[in-house]
Amino acid sequence: MNTLAWFAFASLAAWVWLLLGQGFFWRTDQRLPPTTRGPGHAREATAGGPGVPVGGHARDEEPGAWPRVVIVVPARDEAGVLPLSLPSLLAQDYPGVAEVVLVDDGSTDGTGALAVELAGRCGGLPLTVASPGEPEPGWTGKLWALRHGMALARARGPEFLLLTDADIAHEPDSLRLLVSAAVGNDLDLVSQMARLRVESMWERLVVPAFVYFFAQLYPFRRINRARPRATAAAGGCVLLRTETAVAAGVPESIRQAVIDDVSLARAVRRAGGRIWLGLAERVDSVRPYPGLGELWRMVARSAYAQLRHSPPLLLGTVAGLVAVYLVPPVALVAGAAAGNAPAAWAGGGAWAAMAGSYVPMLRYYRQPLWLAPLLPFTAFLYLLMTVDSAVLHHRGRGAAWKGRTYARPEAAPDR
Structure with a gap:
C-alpha cells in the first residue's frame, strides 16, 4: 500500500x-423525559447512580414541594430577539414561586425599556430589570451581568437559579421539567443545549455540525455518569442549585472565562456538585445567523x-x-x-x-x-x-x- x-x-x-x-457521542438520546407522574414520588437509586438511570436520563417524576426559582437573563442589545424570548419566560407554567430578573448589560438599543414594556403587555411572572454598569477589570461582560443578576436573585432566597440567555425561548412547561429533573435526581446543575435556529442554507450546513462537534468533544453520556469522565454545560439554559453556586464561588471564580458554560460546569463539579447535560426539546434559540x-x-x-x-x-x-x-x-x-x-x-x-x-x-x-x-x-x-x-x-x-x-x-x- x-x-x-x-x-x-x-x-x-x-x-x-x-x-x-x-x-x-453521535447519539441524540440524552433528553429530559416528559413528566407523566404527579408530585410526591420518592427518588429511586438506579444503575446509573442515585436517581439517574443508565444513559443519564432524568427520572420521569416531579418534586413534591416546588422550590422557589429566580430566572436570571443577561441581555446586551437584544431588542431584536427579546419579543420572541422574554414572553416565553414570563408565561412559564410553574407550580411554585418564580420570577424573572433581566440584567440590561449596557444596551444601546432600548433592551431594558422593551423588557418592561413586554412585561406590562404580556403579564405572567414578575419581572425586575436591573443594570450593573460597565464590567470591572478582569470580568467578561456576560459574567459581570450574571454576577449582578445572581446577587439580586439570591436576596429572594431561591433554591434554584435558571440562567438563560436573552435569545432563548422556552415552552411553558420548560421550567417545571427542569426543576423536576433536578429535584427528582438530586442534581445541582441541569443544562440543556437549546435547539439552535436552522433556516438559511448556511445555518443548515454549520449549526447541526456545531452541536455534533461539541458532543464529540464533550460526550453527554460521559458527563451524565455517576462517575463522570467529562464536564461541560450549555450556557443558554442552566438550572443551578443556589447553595452549590455559593459553594463553587460562581461567577467570581470564573470571571475571566469566555467559555463560561464549560467553566461553570467545572466549578460546580469541583465543589462536589452533580451535573446533567442533554439536548433540548422544549428550549429553542431564536437568534438568526443568516450568513456565513x-x-x-x-x-x-x-x-x-x-x-x-x-x-x-x-x-x-x-x-x-x-x-x-x-x-x-x-x-x-x-x-x-x-x-x-x-x-x-x-x-x-x-x-x-x-x-x-x-x-x-x-x-x-x-x-x-x-x-x-x-x-x-x-x-x-x-x-x-x-x-x-x-x-x-x-x-x-x-x-x-x-x-x-x-x-x-x-x-x-x-x-
Whole structure:
C-alpha cells in the first residue's frame, strides 16, 4: 500500500474508535423525559447512580414541594430577539414561586425599556430589570451581568437559579421539567443545549455540525455518569442549585472565562456538585445567523480559548480535523482516479462512517439527510474558523462580542 492508503486506513480506524469508544457521542438520546407522574414520588437509586438511570436520563417524576426559582437573563442589545424570548419566560407554567430578573448589560438599543414594556403587555411572572454598569477589570461582560443578576436573585432566597440567555425561548412547561429533573435526581446543575435556529442554507450546513462537534468533544453520556469522565454545560439554559453556586464561588471564580458554560460546569463539579447535560426539546434559540459571516464570528470568538490558547493544541486540532474529516473524501476520489483500490475503499468506508454518525443530529434538527456527506466541507470551515480565532488572539483582538473585545481572555479552567 502507498502513503495515501495508509492515511485512509488510519482515518477509518479513527472512525471505528470514535463510533464505539467516544461515549457514543453521535447519539441524540440524552433528553429530559416528559413528566407523566404527579408530585410526591420518592427518588429511586438506579444503575446509573442515585436517581439517574443508565444513559443519564432524568427520572420521569416531579418534586413534591416546588422550590422557589429566580430566572436570571443577561441581555446586551437584544431588542431584536427579546419579543420572541422574554414572553416565553414570563408565561412559564410553574407550580411554585418564580420570577424573572433581566440584567440590561449596557444596551444601546432600548433592551431594558422593551423588557418592561413586554412585561406590562404580556403579564405572567414578575419581572425586575436591573443594570450593573460597565464590567470591572478582569470580568467578561456576560459574567459581570450574571454576577449582578445572581446577587439580586439570591436576596429572594431561591433554591434554584435558571440562567438563560436573552435569545432563548422556552415552552411553558420548560421550567417545571427542569426543576423536576433536578429535584427528582438530586442534581445541582441541569443544562440543556437549546435547539439552535436552522433556516438559511448556511445555518443548515454549520449549526447541526456545531452541536455534533461539541458532543464529540464533550460526550453527554460521559458527563451524565455517576462517575463522570467529562464536564461541560450549555450556557443558554442552566438550572443551578443556589447553595452549590455559593459553594463553587460562581461567577467570581470564573470571571475571566469566555467559555463560561464549560467553566461553570467545572466549578460546580469541583465543589462536589452533580451535573446533567442533554439536548433540548422544549428550549429553542431564536437568534438568526443568516450568513456565513455571523456563524464564523460565533465560532471564532471562542474556538482558540477552548484550546487554552495553546499553539501545540491548535496544531493537533488542525491535524486531527484533516486526518479524520478531510482524508476520507480525498482518499476515495484520488484512490478511485488512480486505481488505488485500498485507498478508495478505506476512504469510502471512513466517509460512510462519518456521514452515518451525523444522521441522528440531522434528524434532531429536522434537516435533509443529503447534508450528511457534506460534513467534511463543514469540518474544513471549522478548521479555518479555529485558525482565524488563533490569529485574532495573537493580534490582540481576542474574543469580540456585542461591541466588547477581550484581548487575552482566559480559557475554561481545568483545576
